[in-house]
Amino acid sequence: MLIAAASPTPTPVSVPGAGIFSSPLLLSLTIWVPVALAIAIATMPNPRGRYDVLMKQIAFFTNFGLLFILFIAYNQFQTFLPTMQYEEKVPWLQAIGVTYHLGVDGPGMVMLILSALIGIASVLASLGIRERVRSYFCLLLLTQASVNGAIVARDMFVLVLFWAAASIPLALLVLGWGGPRRHPAAWRLLGYWGLGTGALLVGTMALYAATGGASFDMDVLLKTAISPRVQLAVGLLMIVAAATRLPLFPLHGWARDVYGEAPIGVAVIVAGTASRLGAYLLLRTLVAAEPAAAHLLAPLLAALAALTVGYAALVAMRATDLRHAAAYLALIPGGITAFALAALSPLAIAGAVLSFFAGGLAAALIVGVCATLSERAQSRNLQVLSGLAPRMPVLTWLMVIAGMALLGVPLLATFTSELMTFFGSFKTQPIGAFAVAAGLGVAAVALAVLFRRVLFGSPNPDAPGVSDASLGETWYMALLAGGLLWVGVFPSGPTLPGTGTPLFDPGLVNVMAAGISDIASPYAGTGP
Amino acid sequence: MKDLVLVPEALVVAAAAFLLLAGRLGWIRPAARRYLPGAIAVVALLALAIELWAGATLGTYFGGGLVQDRFALFAKAAVLLAVAMAFAVVDWTAEDSLSIGLAMPLLAAFGVMVAASAGDLVALWAGLELAAAAAVVMVSLRRPDLALRLLVTGGVASALLLTGLAFLYASVGTSDLMTMREVLFSGTPTLALAIPVFLVISGLAVRATLAPFQLVSIPASLGASPLGAGLVLGLVAAAAATVAIKLVAALSPIPSVYSSYLEVIAAAAMVGGGAAALATRSPRARLAYLAAGQIGWVAAGLVTHYRAGLAASLFLLGAFAVAATCGPAVMGRADGGEPALAGMGVLRPARAAALALAMLSLAGAPPLAGFFGEFAVGAALAQTGSFGLLALGILGSVLSVAATAGTLRVMYIQSPLEEARRTSRLPVLTRLSSFGAVAFCVVIAAYGLLSSPILGLANQGAEALGLR
Numbered sequence: 001m002l003i004a005a006a007s008p009t010p011t012p013v014s015v016p017g018a019g020i021f022s023s024p025l026l027l028s029l030t031i032w033v034p035v036a037l038a039i040a041i042a043t044m045p046n047p048r049g050r051y052d053v054l055m056k057q058i059a060f061f062t063n064f065g066l067l068f069i070l071f072i073a074y075n076q077f078q079t080f081l082p083t084m085q086y087e088e089k090v091p092w093l094q095a096i097g098v099t100y101h102l103g104v105d106g107p108g109m110v111m112l113i114l115s116a117l118i119g120i121a122s123v124l125a126s127l128g129i130r131e132r133v134r135s136y137f138c139l140l141l142l143t144q145a146s147v148n149g150a151i152v153a154r155d156m157f158v159l160v161l162f163w164a165a166a167s168i169p170l171a172l173l174v175l176g177w178g179g180p181r182r183h184p185a186a187w188r189l190l191g192y193w194g195l196g197t198g199a200l201l202v203g204t205m206a207l208y209a210a211t212g213g214a215s216f217d218m219d220v221l222l223k224t225a226i227s228p229r230v231q232l233a234v235g236l237l238m239i240v241a242a243a244t245r246l247p248l249f250p251l252h253g254w255a256r257d258v259y260g261e262a263p264i265g266v267a268v269i270v271a272g273t274a275s276r277l278g279a280y281l282l283l284r285t286l287v288a289a290e291p292a293a294a295h296l297l298a299p300l301l302a303a304l305a306a307l308t309v310g311y312a313a314l315v316a317m318r319a320t321d322l323r324h325a326a327a328y329l330a331l332i333p334g335g336i337t338a339f340a341l342a343a344l345s346p347l348a349i350a351g352a353v354l355s356f357f358a359g360g361l362a363a364a365l366i367v368g369v370c371a372t373l374s375e376r377a378q379s380r381n382l383q384v385l386s387g388l389a390p391r392m393p394v395l396t397w398l399m400v401i402a403g404m405a406l407l408g409v410p411l412l413a414t415f416t417s418e419l420m421t422f423f424g425s426f427k428t429q430p431i432g433a434f435a436v437a438a439g440l441g442v443a444a445v446a447l448a449v450l451f452r453r454v455l456f457g458s459p460n461p462d463a464p465g466v467s468d469a470s471l472g473e474t475w476y477m478a479l480l481a482g483g484l485l486w487v488g489v490f491p492s493g494p495t496l497p498g499t500g501t502p503l504f505d506p507g508l509v510n511v512m513a514a515g516i517s518d519i520a521s522p523y524a525g526t527g528p
Numbered sequence: 529m530k531d532l533v534l535v536p537e538a539l540v541v542a543a544a545a546f547l548l549l550a551g552r553l554g555w556i557r558p559a560a561r562r563y564l565p566g567a568i569a570v571v572a573l574l575a576l577a578i579e580l581w582a583g584a585t586l587g588t589y590f591g592g593g594l595v596q597d598r599f600a601l602f603a604k605a606a607v608l609l610a611v612a613m614a615f616a617v618v619d620w621t622a623e624d625s626l627s628i629g630l631a632m633p634l635l636a637a638f639g640v641m642v643a644a645s646a647g648d649l650v651a652l653w654a655g656l657e658l659a660a661a662a663a664v665v666m667v668s669l670r671r672p673d674l675a676l677r678l679l680v681t682g683g684v685a686s687a688l689l690l691t692g693l694a695f696l697y698a699s700v701g702t703s704d705l706m707t708m709r710e711v712l713f714s715g716t717p718t719l720a721l722a723i724p725v726f727l728v729i730s731g732l733a734v735r736a737t738l739a740p741f742q743l744v745s746i747p748a749s750l751g752a753s754p755l756g757a758g759l760v761l762g763l764v765a766a767a768a769a770t771v772a773i774k775l776v777a778a779l780s781p782i783p784s785v786y787s788s789y790l791e792v793i794a795a796a797a798m799v800g801g802g803a804a805a806l807a808t809r810s811p812r813a814r815l816a817y818l819a820a821g822q823i824g825w826v827a828a829g830l831v832t833h834y835r836a837g838l839a840a841s842l843f844l845l846g847a848f849a850v851a852a853t854c855g856p857a858v859m860g861r862a863d864g865g866e867p868a869l870a871g872m873g874v875l876r877p878a879r880a881a882a883l884a885l886a887m888l889s890l891a892g893a894p895p896l897a898g899f900f901g902e903f904a905v906g907a908a909l910a911q912t913g914s915f916g917l918l919a920l921g922i923l924g925s926v927l928s929v930a931a932t933a934g935t936l937r938v939m940y941i942q943s944p945l946e947e948a949r950r951t952s953r954l955p956v957l958t959r960l961s962s963f964g965a966v967a968f969c970v971v972i973a974a975y976g977l978l979s980s981p982i983l984g985l986a987n988q989g990a991e992a993l994g995l996r
Contacts, residue, residue, distance in 0.1 A: 042881075093900070095839065095983045096907045135873065135940050157903065165894045171933050176941035190933060194926035201922050205910030213911040 026073055026086045027102040030066055030112065030148040031162075037062045038141035041134055052133040056123070059137040063119035063144065070116045077109055079510045082518040084154060085109075093157070097208075097215035101154040105515025107353045110508060111151045111273070111280055114357045117483055118272035118364055119144045124476035125368060126265030129177065136177060139169040140265065147273050151280065156204045157216040163200060163281075166274055167193040170266065178261040185257035192254040196244030200281070203237030206230060222289035228296075235293030238285045239301060245278030246334040249308040259327030264371045268476070271330045272364030276356050279337040283519065287341050287349060291522035294344055301342035302432035308335035309439030317446035322380045325450060326370030332406055332443055333359025333414070336421060339436050343425030346520035351420025353512045354491075358413035358484060362405035365480040369399045372473050373454070378464040382450075387459030392468045396455050398477045403447040405484050407440060413487035416509070532582035533596045534589065536575035536604065537641055543571045544634035551627025561626055565615050566960050568630045572612035572637075579604050588647060592704060595647040599842070599989035603644035603770050606846035607763065610853040611637045613971065614758055616964025617882060618857035619955035623753045624669040633755060633853075636662035636763040640849075643770045649693045649703040652771045657686060659767035660735060666756035667748050674748040678760070681744040685734035692727030699724065705778040709994055712781040722785045728775060729789045736768035736823050737761065737816070738797045746816045754856045757812060761819045762853030769826050769845050773838055776830045777993035783833040790831045795920045797824025802927030805891075809866050811935050812856060818890035818931065819852040821924050822898055828917055829905040837908035839990035843983045844901025847889060847975055851898060854968055855886035860955030868954075869935065871944025876954055880939050882965035885972045887935060891928035897975030904983060 041055050078085060084103030092100045104112060122140060129136050146169070149162030167190060175186040208216060211224040226234075243251040259267050282301075286294050312331035319325035337359050340352035373395050374380035377388060389396040401412070408418035425433045469477065486505075493507025502510075547568070550556050556564065583601040588594065611633050623629040636659040643655030660682050668675030693703075699720050700708050715721075737745040737760070749760035779786055801821025805814045826848060829841030858879055861868070873880040889898035902925060909918040955961065975982065 042877075091980065093904070093979050093983055095980075095987050096836070096904055132941065160903075161894045161899070164899075168888075168893060168929065168933065172936055172940065175933070175937045186933070186937075187930065190926075190930045194930065198919070198922040198926055201906065202915065202919055205906055205918055206915065208907060209910040209913065213907070216907075 024088060026069065027088055027104065027152040029069060030152065031145050033066065034062055034141040034145040034148070038138045038145070041141070042138045046134055049133065052130075055133050055137050056127060056129075059141055060120070060123045062141060063116065063123055067116035067120060070112050074109060074113055074511060075504065075506060077106075077506070077511050077514065079106075079506060079514050081514050083515075085514075087154070097213070097217070098157040099155050099215075099217055100158060101217055102152040102158070103154045104152055105518075106512040107280065107283060107356065107515055107519075108151055109514075110353055110357050110512045111276065112148065113508075114276065114360045115144070115147055115151060115273045117479060118269055118360065121272070121364065121368070121476040121479050122265040122269040124472050124479070125268050125372075126263065127472040129263065129265070132176065136173065139173050140269070142169040143173070143269060143274070147269075147277065150277050154218050155216050156207070156218060156221055159218075160197070160201055160204055163277065164197045166277075167197065170270060170274065173266045174258060174262045177263040177266070180261070181257060182261045185254070185261040188254040189258050192244045192247070192251060195251070196241040196278075199237045199244075200241040203234045203241065203285070206234050206237070210234075218284070222285065228292045231290040231293035232296055235286050235290055235297045238281060239297060239304075242278035242282045242338070243304060245275050245281070246338060247275065247278070247308075247331065248304045248335065248338055249311050252308065252331060255331060256324050256327045259330055259367050260321065260323040264368055264375070267371055268364045268368045271367040272360045272480075275334060275363070276337075276360045279334065279341065279352065279356060282338065282341050283349075283352065287344065288519040298342045298344050298429065299432075302339055302429045305335045305339035305342060306432050306435035306439060308332075308338070309436050310442060313439050313443035313446050317442065317449060320382050322370050322374045322382055322385060322454065325382070325446075326367050329406055329443065329446070330363040330367045332440070333363045335439070336418060336436060339425065339429070339432055340417075340421040342432065343421065343428045344523045345424040345428050346516070346523060347420050348424025348428070349520045349523070350509075350512070350516050351417050351424055353516060354413065354420060354487075354509065355417035357508060358405070358417045358487065361480050361483045362402065362414050365398070365402040365477060365484070366406060368480065369395060369402050369477055372469055372477065373399065376469060377466045382453060384460060384463050385454045386457040386463065387455070388466060389455040390459075391466050394469045394474055398469075398481055399455065400451065401481045401484070403451060405481075407444050407447065411488045412484045413491070414484065415488055416491045532578060533585055533587060535582065536579040536608065537638060539571060539575045539578070540608075540634050540638045540641070543568060544631040544638065547627045547631040547634070551625065551631070556627060564626060565618070565620055565630065568634070569612045569615035569960075569964075572608055572615065572634070576605060576608040576612060579608060592647045593651050594642070594645045596645055597989070597992035598985060599774070599992045600641075600645035602842055602846065602985050602989040604641045606849045607637045607640040607644075607766060609971070610762060610766070610849040613850060613964060613968050614755060614762075614853045614857045617854055617879070617961055617968055618755050618758075619860040619961060621956045622861050623755055628665065628669060629753065629755050632662040632666045633759055633763065635659075636759055636767070640763060640767045640770055643767050643774070646705070646774060648705060649697060652705075652774060653689060653693060656689070656735060656767045656771050659764050660686075663756070663760045663764045666759050667752040670753055670756065671748070671751035674751040677744050678748040681734060685731040687731075688727045688734070689731030692724040692731060695724030696721070696728065705774060706994060709778045709781060712779065715782065717782040717784045721782065725779065725785045726789055729772075729786060729793065732768045732772050733793050736765045736772070736827075737820050738793050738823055738827065740796060740800065746813070746820070749816055749856070750810070750812055754860055757816070757856035758853040761816050761856060762849055762851075765819065765823050765852065766845060766849040769823060769841070769848075772827070772830060773841055773845070774993065776833065777838060777990070777995055780833045780995060787831055787833065790827055791914075791917055794824045794827035794831060795917055797821060797827060798921045798924030799927070800824075800924075802924035802931065805931035806927050811859060811866055811869055811938075814931055814935060815855045815859065815887060815890065818887060818928050819848070819855070821928050822848050822852070822890050822892065822902070824924065825892070825902050825905050825921055828914075828921055829908055831914060831917060832908045832912045834908075834912070835987065835990045835995040836911065837905070838993065838995055839983065839987040840901065840904035840908045842989050843904050843979075843986040844898070846982065846986070847897035847901045847972075850968075850971060850975075851886045851889040855883065855890065858882045858886055858955075858965060858968065866935070866938050867945060869938050870942040871939075872954060873940035875944055876957065878962045878965040878969075879955055882968045884936055884939065885969050887932045888929070889972050891932045892925035893929045893932065895973075895976050897972050900976045900979045
């Protein structure tokens with residue numbers, strides 16, 4: 001399986017029905033359909049909240065429709081092609097060399113599927129919103145559109161546009177519907193993400209200047225040979241940009257407040273996809289584009305990753321607030337992804353791409369389940385919450401799955417990604433691998449302490465009344481947990497017994513392999 | 529076709545003269561007051577249509593005093609669009625005088641049009657002063673004290689500008705901008721040139737409300753009526769920026785005499801504007817500082833002193849003129865500080881959307897007009913290696929976006945205040961203002977989507993100034 005993940009299938013076997021669906025606007029649909037429906041929600045009359053439910057339905061079916069379209073696109077994806085697929089290219093700002101250029105390769109398709117799943121989970125987690133429903137779902141759809149735009153962008157201008165655009169609706173969602181400390185949370189989010197956007201913009205401009213100032217197309221900016229000094233400067237700026245999003249220590253200052261104060265649906269979308277964009281940026285602009293700088297900066301990135309995992313685990317262990325503990329635990333998948341990218345071996349890079357998906361789901365699940373649990377238990381104080389397992393069986397199961405996903409337990413997708421990461425990194429980053437593994441060990445202790453106290457300790461007679469997850473809440477968490485389990489059990493997709501013919505799912509590992517061989521080619525010969 | 533080129537100017541001046549006369553002689557009947565703003569907005573749009581249709585014809589008028597080229601076409605089209613939109617979106621019940629409120633923006637627009645097609649230093653100065661004088665009249669209707677301060681400061685700016693231009697004329701030996709450029713190609717930068725350029729830039733910085741020179745003009749705009757504020761922050765600043773672009777194009781053979789001044793002013797405006805916007809709580813003051821920050825970006829584009837940079841500045845100036853002129857007009861009274869806007873998103877959805885887009889565009893937030901303009905300037909700065917200025921500009925924009933989020937929160941997330949607790953009324957709902965607000969939103973959003981032809985025209989405009 002590891003070898004299959006590291007290189008694309010040599011003789012691809014197409015899924016039944018392949019080649020039927022083709023759309024020149026597929027990727028544009030993933031951006032502009034949510035925008036159009038956000039505008040529709042914003043402008044439709046809603047006297048005295050009469051159509052609040054309809055607005056929630058519109059948001060849900062928009063995401064459901066996107067998932068359906070993307071699932072078809074995922075099935076139609078040419079897993080043996082290393083090039084971009086579903087490309088769209090329209091000249092835009094020709095005077096400065098900007099094109100509306102979209103496209104996806106394997107990693108991009110993985111991110112799009114993740115985004116669609118998280119989008120549905122986010123809407124399901126937001127069904128309890130009662131105040132200003134119109135504004136909430138309008139902003140949620142705009143966030144979704146921005147994230148999708150950043151994933152499929154093949155022009156650095158378009159990437160910056162959507163990367164920056166995501167922060168405004170998210171900050172407003174936190175400001176409008178967040179907990180008591182929502183103000184500092186929103187300003188921190190804006191501040192850190194603004195810093196990251198600034199770094200990305202300066203890095204983009206530096207690349208633009210270094211490549212002759214003719215085009216912002218990634219095919220030009222990221223494939224033109226530039227001096228190692230410029231590569232290094234741009235690489236550092238990209239690490240800053242990525243570290244504010246992912247987030248990595250020490251630029252993680254927004255995470256505790258935002259994950260702790262944001263409404264559940266917003267916390268899910270931030271932890272699941274918006275933050276994964278940081279790792280995706282590193283893959284595109286550092287690992288795939290600037291191998292010289294990547295080699296030089298790999299120890300720095302590995303150190304940041306190890307510090308993030310270790311710091312997050314230690315702080316989670318000492319947390320007294322359940323949502324804060326979840327916020328710190330949600331940093332761990334990002335640290336592992338960053339470490340996989342720092343390892344710079346084909347197998348580790350494949351592990352990093354798989355951990356976009358697995359880590360995104362795991363982070364969203366731990367943040368979501370802890371937020372839901374604290375709402376259902378009417379407290380987030382770890383001194384108060386105790387012995388909840390008998391009274392919250394559904395949430396207990398989901399929380400245990402979330403914890404196991406963070407640690408990379410077999411049968412979950414994170415196991416496959418972490419296995420690839422560690423196998424691919426022991427040769428190139430042995431100290432980092434040991435440090436990250438040690439951090440995961442501390443995280444395991446932190447989770448054990450948390451579970452013992454919150455779920456399996458003796459019940460607290462003075463605690464407020466509790467109830468288990470509602471149907472909507474169960475659905476959104478089950479969707480995230482189901483995604484982790486499905487990819488964990490079938491990383492290469494289910495096949496017809498005895499034939500090797502893929503069924504409806506060509507397998508995430510096969511799909512993501514398209515493009516990875518191209519990205520990893522400068523690092524061939526390193527690692528196993 | 530050549531005879532039609534000056535028709536937009538004639539229409540604008542005739543409409544302004546008619547309004548002043550009609551107001552003075554009492555010809556405007558109460559029944560007509562409802563329709564007059566819409567009619568004058570249509571006149572401005574008609575002038576815009578003629579400009580776009582006939583303005584492509586190149587030519588010179590009044591012995592070379594006025595030049596019709598692509599630069600003039602772009603700047604005139606932008607300012608006519610800004611004025612037409614402002615007339616449509618403004619809450620006329622918050623204005624002090626209908627006839628003067630309609631006439632002065634038209635005269636200010638005429639001033640910008642004169643400056644845009646100026647062929648020599650005299651026409652440049654005259655256009656700028658006309659726009660500034662119209663702003664003083666608008667402010668004086670409500671706050672004579674602030675108008676006096678604006679007049680005195682404007683007088684100082686005018687004196688600096690005039691002295692500088694006179695010295696420049698004496699040094700170069702001609703007042704014609706194209707001839708001046710040709711003469712400077714064979715010259716070298718000297719102190720005799722650097723001093724007048726410093727005076728000119730200082731005068732323009734005061735006129736353009738660039739930090740730290742906005743000490744008088746921004747307070748004056750805060751005391752004026754909504755349209756008066758738009759005039760000070762938008763049209764006068766646009767006039768000053770238009771003059772600056774034309775002068776920089778003429779001086780481009782010797783960039784060392786102005787680059788350093790412009791860099792300092794641009795950096796201070798971009799960062800200072802963003803920081804001040806974040807620090808203030810008053811929505812109109814915030815809008816004013818956002819405008820100051822964006823005009824700093826326009827100045828930053830001039831630092832590059834080559835075609836792409838000046839074209840980017842001109843492109844951004846178009847977005848700025850529309851957003852900064854219409855922003856205060858959309859906001860309405862809002863005298864009671866931030867709470868006055870509470871719940872505006874629910875009570876006045878179209879106006880709230882227009883105000884949000886105006887502020888976000890001035891802050892440089894994607895994917896709106898201001899972002900595209902600032903990005904184009906940023907690309908030009910990167911090409912010339914001005915990464916320090918670029919980084920400061922980005923810092924200013926980040927601060928501006930954070931500041932704007934505060935106002936958006938009040939408009940969309942805070943519950944509406946009870947009518948009794950409101951210190952100032954929300955803008956009155958009329959069919960024209962609602963239509964204007966929607967049209968404004970479309971313009972601000974479409975500026976980015978149609979940025980390719982617009983930036984192409986701006987490029988032609990910069991080329992018309994003799995830049996390569």
